[in-house]
Amino acid sequence: MRDRRNALLLAAALAGLAYALFFASPYGLRVLTVAGVYALAAFGFQILFGLGGALSMAQGAFFGLGAYVTGILGSRYGLDASVTFPLSLLAPLLVALPVGLAVLRLESHYFALATLGVAQVLHLLAVNLPDLTGGANGLPGVPAFALFGWVAPRGLPMAALVWGVAAVGGLIGWRLARGRLGRSLELVRDDPLAAGCLGLDVGRLRLTAFALSAVYAGAAGALAVHTQRVVSPEVLEFPVMVTILTIAVVGGRGRMVGAVLGALLLIHLPEWFRGLERSYLIVYGAALLLAILVAPNGLTGLLERLFPPPPRALPDAVEPPAGPRATGEILRVEDLSKSFGGVRALDGVSLSVQAGAIVGLIGPNGSGKTTLINVLSGLERPDDGAVWIGGRDRTGAPPDQIARAGLARSFQAATLPNHASVLEAVAAARLPFDRSVAEAEAHARWALDRLGAGDLALRPCHGLPAALRRRVELARALARRPSVLLLDEPAAGLTDAEKADLAAHLRRLAWEGMALLVVEHDMDFLLPLVGWVLCLDRGRTLYAGPPDGARRDAAVIAAYLGGPAVRDDSDDEDGA
Ligand code: ADP
Numbered sequence: 165m166r167d168r169r170n171a172l173l174l175a176a177a178l179a180g181l182a183y184a185l186f187f188a189s190p191y192g193l194r195v196l197t198v199a200g201v202y203a204l205a206a207f208g209f210q211i212l213f214g215l216g217g218a219l220s221m222a223q224g225a226f227f228g229l230g231a232y233v234t235g236i237l238g239s240r241y242g243l244d245a246s247v248t249f250p251l252s253l254l255a256p257l258l259v260a261l262p263v264g265l266a267v268l269r270l271e272s273h274y275f276a277l278a279t280l281g282v283a284q285v286l287h288l289l290a291v292n293l294p295d296l297t298g299g300a301n302g303l304p305g306v307p308a309f310a311l312f313g314w315v316a317p318r319g320l321p322m323a324a325l326v327w328g329v330a331a332v333g334g335l336i337g338w339r340l341a342r343g344r345l346g347r348s349l350e351l352v353r354d355d356p357l358a359a360g361c362l363g364l365d366v367g368r369l370r371l372t373a374f375a376l377s378a379v380y381a382g383a384a385g386a387l388a389v390h391t392q393r394v395v396s397p398e399v400l401e402f403p404v405m406v407t408i409l410t411i412a413v414v415g416g417r418g419r420m421v422g423a424v425l426g427a428l429l430l431i432h433l434p435e436w437f438r439g440l441e442r443s444y445l446i447v448y449g450a451a452l453l454l455a456i457l458v459a460p461n462g463l464t465g466l467l468e469r470l471f472p473p474p475p476r477a478l479p480d481a482v483e484p485p486a487g488p489r490a491t492g493e494i495l496r497v498e499d500l501s502k503s504f505g506g507v508r509a510l511d512g513v514s515l516s517v518q519a520g521a522i523v524g525l526i527g528p529n530g531s532g533k534t535t536l537i538n539v540l541s542g543l544e545r546p547d548d549g550a551v552w553i554g555g556r557d558r559t560g561a562p563p564d565q566i567a568r569a570g571l572a573r574s575f576q577a578a579t580l581p582n583h584a585s586v587l588e589a590v591a592a593a594r595l596p597f598d599r600s601v602a603e604a605e606a607h608a609r610w611a612l613d614r615l616g617a618g619d620l621a622l623r624p625c626h627g628l629p630a631a632l633r634r635r636v637e638l639a640r641a642l643a644r645r646p647s648v649l650l651l652d653e654p655a656a657g658l659t660d661a662e663k664a665d666l667a668a669h670l671r672r673l674a675w676e677g678m679a680l681l682v683v684e685h686d687m688d689f690l691l692p693l694v695g696w697v698l699c700l701d702r703g704r705t706l707y708a709g710p711p712d713g714a715r716r717d718a719a720v721i722a723a724y725l726g727g728p729a730v731r732d733d734s735d736d737e738d739g740a
């Protein structure tokens with residue numbers, strides 16, 4: 165079926181080619197050229213917004229910047245494309261890097277506003293520096309695209325040039341989208357916290373996507389100016405941005421083919437409806453609305469529904485390389501404190517976990533267990549104290565660095581990307597370590613097989629029952645072969661048989677040398693499993709010692725094991 169879809173796309177491309185060569189009027193060729201320009205700008209936006217989920221409003225600004233660089237250098241200094249084109253890519257890049265560093269950490273709507281500000285500033289500059297930019301009227305007389313004496317006049321040569329550049333840009337974008345960058349960006353979009361804990365450098369990934377989007381936009385802007393032969397503040401105005409955004413959404417988010425289909429449709433629609441004179445805008449708007457209603461996942465989503473892709477083949481399992489076999493103390497926590505406002509979530513907690521040991525972390529709800537795991541995995545910075553992993557001080561390090569240092573964690577509420585398959589979700593954990601997506605998937609298959617979950621590989625994460633979700637999350641942690649694993653209530657919602665199975669898996673990991681820290685309320689599950697127990701109460705250590713001592717400890721019984729009143733589950737207690 166995928167073949168039929170590709171055949172359809174190929175036939176459409178050939179039809180477009182025949183149209184351009186034999187049937188298109190000069191004006192029709194011009195419209196086709198503009199569509200190619202917008203497809204190019206939209207490729208970059210697909211990477212940043214479609215895959216990375218960052219709603220940048222600067223794509224239009226970068227487009228305009230590329231346009232002005234080519235316009236000014238071409239019309240004022242007569243430079244040809246060998247100079248102007250690279251500079252039109254470089255200028256947006258040089259703006260994107262500092263801007264991205266400053267604003268990419270903002271929440272999405274503030275990020276959108278901040279990037280909108282970039283467009284406003286550039287527009288003001290374009291209007292108010294007439295000596296350089298020609299002011300509100302812009303600069304006429306931009307030369308045709310010329311490279312080493314070869315000139316692309318308007319019409320077929322320019323259309324061929326633009327679509328040729330678009331083809332190269334689209335292929336690069338397609339490879340990036342399907343490769344490690346695209347997969348990693350999707351993970352960052354769906355759950356940035358989990359992505360960081362899997363070892364992905366969220367900030368660097370977003371910055372890379374932002375920089376790429378700027379380069380694509382700059383290239384598109386340069387070609388737009390060679391097509392129009394004038395540059396004016398219009399290239400920096402809001403409609404450009406709206407057009408790029410609409411192309412990405414109507415075409416299909418994150419898909420390069422979607423950018424091409426969306427650009428062809430969006431740029432031609434006004435032409436088709438132009439005959440309607442004054443009602444044209446209404447019909448145009450209605451057509452857009454209809455497109456979004458009929459194909460909420462864009463044109464590529466519609467194609468996928470009509471021609472569902474064939475089931476993919478499973479990769480063979482490959483064992484990922486293990487780190488050096490760790491011995492001795494793997495995790496050391498000294499006098500850790502963390503407050504949230506007036507709440508002391510952690511108050512002088514110390515702990516040590518040896519290779520091959522399983523330590524249980526217990527305590528009433530709100531006693532600081534999850535906070536401890538968050539501090540250990542880098543999601544929260546401690547106010548005081550130190551965290552040592554594998555003999556190195558990692559206090560306050562960001563989650564991706566801690567993850568790459570060998571620490572893996574699960575979340576109290578399993579976080580799996582809903583749209584992805586189980587194999588893809590587990591492979592995501594290997595992306596920071598492996599060279600290719602294929603390699604990551606082979607390693608993911610190994611981790612799934614080890615937990616007896618290989619048959620889940622091709623199922624979507626969406627709709628998996630709780631026990632299987634937990635298993636997939638464990639596979640995700642395991643795939644990286646961490647030296648220390650933190651599990652936050654891994655047995656919650658499991659049946660007795662599933663708990664026994666989980667316990668067997670955890671014992672085997674410890675036997676192989678992993679250090680484990682397990683938060684759990686089910687004492688019948690936890691106490692036989694662990695060699696050491698730490699009981700917290702309001703952030704303080706209430707008890708630290710062997711598990712049978714915990715059952716008899718008066719303070720632990722009073723604060724935690726005593727009765728259902730302080731517990732959120734009360735079905736499993738015999739310690740009182
Ligand atoms: P546990 O996992 O043991 O149930 P937590 O570590 O989740 O407990 O919470 C410990 C205390 O810290 C609670 O009082 C909780 O309300 C508070 N707390 C945890 N995280 C935050 C946060 N991000 N902001 C404010 N308070 C928090």
Ligand code: MG
Pocket residue numbers: 533534535576
């Ligand atoms: Mg908790």
